[in-house]
Every structure is written in structure tokens, then in C-alpha cells.
Amino acid sequence: MIGEFGHMNEKMAHKHLIDQPNVLIRIHKDGQILYSVRISLVLSCPMHLHDYPMDVQTCLIDLASYAYTTDDIEYKWKTEEPVQLKKGLEFSMPSFQLTNFTTTYCTSKTNTGEYSCLRTTLQLQRQFSYYLLQLYIPSTMLVIVSWVSFWLDRSAVPARVTLGVTTLLTMTTQASGINAKLPPVSYTKAIDVWIGACLTFIFGALLEFACVTYISSRNFYKSNKPSLAGHALHSTKSKSLTQPLTTPLLLPNSNFEHLTATSQLRNRPLQQEDNQNEVWVKQRNTESDVILMYNEESPSQLHREPGWKNFLKKLPAYRWIAKRLTIDDRAKRADYISRILFPTCFILFNIIYWIRYSRYQAQPQL
Structure with missing residues (x-):
């Protein structure tokens, strides 16, 4: 019954026969028998590649009895050093590094009986330096x-x-x-x-x-565009709620609705002494038209910037970014934004x- 075992996850295997079969049998005086044979195996190892190429794979080597149940033969691991690693093993596996190995049993029960099985678990860590470079x-x-x-x-x-x-x-x-x-x-x-x-x-x-x-x-x-289109656009704007202004204006809320209907409002000063129900007007630095901004809910309340925004404006990095983004050319502004x-x-x-x-x-x- 010596040698009646098989590799459960074997894909290909062969014994070494050069120049004689590499088999050793030694019988000791106490009745123990040492049987050694040299075999090269190609074993299957299902891999999970979710973390590839930073993955750790677990591969198994199963040695089981093929024809004899545990009533006839039972395999057991040696107490000390059941697995011996050959020196220079890391050079023979350039893609992986053997980080750990353990031994256990995988005895299986089938309809024909219970069969003894030895299992070696190998933990292989993939070498990452190749993929890094x-x-x-x-x-x-x-x-x-x-x-x-x-x-x-x-x-x-x-x-x-x-x-x-x-x-x-x-x-x-x-x-x-x-x-x-x-x-x-x-x-x-x-x-x-x-x-x-x-x-x-x-x-x-x-x-x-x-x-x-x-x-x-x-x-x-x-x-x-033709200048005529520009004149037509200017005439259209003159009918809207816009006025060419160079200084910030403060309009009373009661006169806002009559701004377009009353022509006298254009000739008199737009600044009023009455500070109730004020309407703030957005001012531009250029001589272009200014759109009047009106807030119906709280026209008398001044909008104050929060403290964290004032703190950001004091930072050199914020001022540098804001300076780059306040250009009129939208195409150049897109390049500046993309750089950051x-x-x-x-x-x-x-x-x-x-x-x-x-x-x-x-x-x-x-």
C-alpha cells in the first residue's frame, strides 16, 4: 500500500527517472519504514484578482489516499518540521513571495468510505515592484x-x-x-x-x-457682429430696467415700480435721503449697463459676508487664485481652473x- 496516494488538485505530474528512478526505501530496526520519491507537480490554484496586483493568494496542496480508506491507511503529519523549504526558493518564484505556510488535514467522506488526506496551505504575496515600475x-x-x-x-x-x-x-x-x-x-x-x-x-x-x-x-x-445688431441690442436694453451709471446708487422701494413709467425719475437725482426700504444696485467698473437688484423680502437689510469668507480673503493662496479667476477671457479662465x-x-x-x-x-x- 506504499505510494497509494493522489494529488487532488493536480494538473500535471511526473516522476524523475534520470538516470534511475528517484526512489528511496529504508527499513529501520524498530519496524519504521522511510519511503521517499521525487515528484514534480503542476497544481491548480484558483485566484481571486479583485486586488490585483496588490493581492495575496492562498494555494493548497492536497495529498489523499485514492483506493484505501482510513481502515487500511491513515496519513499523519510529522511532529517537527513537516514541511521543509528549499534554500533559494524566493528566486524560483519571481512573481510571488511565500509569506506563510501551514499544515492541516482534509479527510473526506464519500459513499465508498472515509479517505485520509493531508493539506498544505501556502500564502503567496505578489511582488509589486514590477507593476510599480x-x-x-x-x-x-x-x-x-x-x-x-x-x-x-x-x-x-x-x-x-x-x-x-x-x-x-x-x-x-x-x-x-x-x-x-x-x-x-x-x-x-x-x-x-x-x-x-x-x-x-x-x-x-x-x-x-x-x-x-x-x-x-x-x-x-x-x-x-455688425454694428447694426449692436445698436438694436442697445435700444432693447434702454427699454429694460437698466441705466448707464458710474457710481453706486440707492433707490427707495416706493419708486422702484415707477422707474420705467415715469420719465421724471430719470432727470432727478436717484439718491434719496430716506434710508427706509433701500434697494441696492449692482455696480460695474466699466461703462456698461447696470442691472437694478431688488429684494422684496428684506430690502432694508444689508448683506454682510460671513467671517470665514473674510478670513479666506486674507489668505495669500486665496488671493492668488481669485486674481487668476477674475479675468474677462472665459477661455483663458478655463485653462487657469484646469491647472488647479x-x-x-x-x-x-x-x-x-x-x-x-x-x-x-x-x-x-x-
């Missing part, structure tokens, strides 16, 4: 390179389009090379989340340039991503 750092650099278009002039259309399309195609090629090494699975992996986010940021930079070009061309066509928005969102994504996936956890076996 081949995927994460290059893809991060591609995302940063796509932001260079925000600093280029919007009139440099060939440069910005070439930069966006090149980074997008490079990222797509890199993602295809990584996924070609993996089996197709129905769930989302950690590497899919990273690649999808990088593609989104690069594609977003390309869309931002399209929006900037559209806004710029729209402003250009607006500035070149895209890096900030990418940093926040990295914080959430690495907190979620950098914890190595062993996947349970089904």
Missing part, C-alpha cells in the same frame, strides 16, 4: 504630461491636439499590454480602476481643450486608491 509610474507621468496643454496657448491647436491624442493612445497601449497577461474575468480589478482613472484624466484634458477652442471661437464671432482642478482631483484619487488597495489581504478559498 512598469505601470504606475509611467501612467502617472502620462497623466502629468497631458496637463502640459493647459500651459500652452489656445491658438497652438496642433501642439495641444497632438499632446492629448499621443498620451491617450500611449495609455491605451500600455493598458492592453498589462491585461494581455491576465485571464478575462467578469469583475473589476484594482489595476482596471487605476487604468480607467488615468484614461479619464487624459481624455478630460483633451475635452477641456475642445471646450476652450469652442469658447474662444464663440467670443471671436460675437466680437465681429485636474492635479487636485488626481491627488485625491491617489489618496483614496492607495488607502483602499494597498492593504494586502489573503483571499478566501471557495
Whole structure:
């Protein structure tokens, strides 16, 4: 009955026969028998790739009796050092690192009887340095390179389009090379989340340039409209509740409804000594029309800014950002906003991503 055992998760195996069968049998005086045979095995190990490439896999080696029940033969682990690891094992597994192993029993009961079984559980942690150098750092650099278009002039259309399309195609090629090494699975992996986010940021930079070009061309066509259209627009505005003013005005609430009907109101001063029911008028620095703002609920109450807003205005960073965003050119303003928005969102994504996936956890076996 010696050697009557099988590997339950075996895919392929063979005994070494060079130059003689590698088998050792030793019988001791006390009746103990040592039986040793050299076998090379290829075993199946179902893997869960949810956290790939920062995953920890649990693989099993099951040795069970095939034809003899526990009444005939029973396998037991050695008390001391039941599993011996060969020196230099870490060099033979470049993709994984053996972090832990345990021994247990997997005796099974079937219709034909109870069969003895030995189980070795191996915990394998995937080496992350390869993916860090081949995927994460290059893809991060591609995302940063796509932001260079925000600093280029919007009139440099060939440069910005070439930069966006090149980074997008490079990222797509890199993602295809990584996924070609993996089996197709129905769930989302950690590497899919990273690649999808990088593609989104690069594609977003390309869309931002399209929006900037559209806004710029729209402003250009607006500035070149015929003068007649401008006169017609001015005459239409003169009928509305607008007045060309250069100083802030204070209007009484009782006279607001008669502003357009009474022509005498235009000739007399609009500032009143009566401070009740005041209506504040929005003032612009230019000589353009000013729209009269009216609040029916509380016209006599002055609007005061909260303290936290005043505190923010005193910060140098807030003043620097506000200075960049108070430009009249909407296309240039979009580039300024993108210079701050895209890096900030990418940093926040990295914080959430690495907190979620950098914890190595062993996947349970089904």
C-alpha cells in the first residue's frame, strides 16, 4: 500500500527517472519504514484578482489516499518540521513571495468510505515592484504630461491636439499590454480602476481643450457682429430696467415700480435721503449697463459676508487664485481652473486608491 496516494488538485505530474528512478526505501530496526520519491507537480490554484496586483493568494496542496480508506491507511503529519523549504526558493518564484505556510488535514467522506488526506496551505504575496515600475509610474507621468496643454496657448491647436491624442493612445497601449497577461474575468480589478482613472484624466484634458477652442471661437464671432445688431441690442436694453451709471446708487422701494413709467425719475437725482426700504444696485467698473437688484423680502437689510469668507480673503493662496479667476477671457479662465482642478482631483484619487488597495489581504478559498 506504499505510494497509494493522489494529488487532488493536480494538473500535471511526473516522476524523475534520470538516470534511475528517484526512489528511496529504508527499513529501520524498530519496524519504521522511510519511503521517499521525487515528484514534480503542476497544481491548480484558483485566484481571486479583485486586488490585483496588490493581492495575496492562498494555494493548497492536497495529498489523499485514492483506493484505501482510513481502515487500511491513515496519513499523519510529522511532529517537527513537516514541511521543509528549499534554500533559494524566493528566486524560483519571481512573481510571488511565500509569506506563510501551514499544515492541516482534509479527510473526506464519500459513499465508498472515509479517505485520509493531508493539506498544505501556502500564502503567496505578489511582488509589486514590477507593476510599480512598469505601470504606475509611467501612467502617472502620462497623466502629468497631458496637463502640459493647459500651459500652452489656445491658438497652438496642433501642439495641444497632438499632446492629448499621443498620451491617450500611449495609455491605451500600455493598458492592453498589462491585461494581455491576465485571464478575462467578469469583475473589476484594482489595476482596471487605476487604468480607467488615468484614461479619464487624459481624455478630460483633451475635452477641456475642445471646450476652450469652442469658447474662444464663440467670443471671436460675437466680437465681429455688425454694428447694426449692436445698436438694436442697445435700444432693447434702454427699454429694460437698466441705466448707464458710474457710481453706486440707492433707490427707495416706493419708486422702484415707477422707474420705467415715469420719465421724471430719470432727470432727478436717484439718491434719496430716506434710508427706509433701500434697494441696492449692482455696480460695474466699466461703462456698461447696470442691472437694478431688488429684494422684496428684506430690502432694508444689508448683506454682510460671513467671517470665514473674510478670513479666506486674507489668505495669500486665496488671493492668488481669485486674481487668476477674475479675468474677462472665459477661455483663458478655463485653462487657469484646469491647472488647479485636474492635479487636485488626481491627488485625491491617489489618496483614496492607495488607502483602499494597498492593504494586502489573503483571499478566501471557495
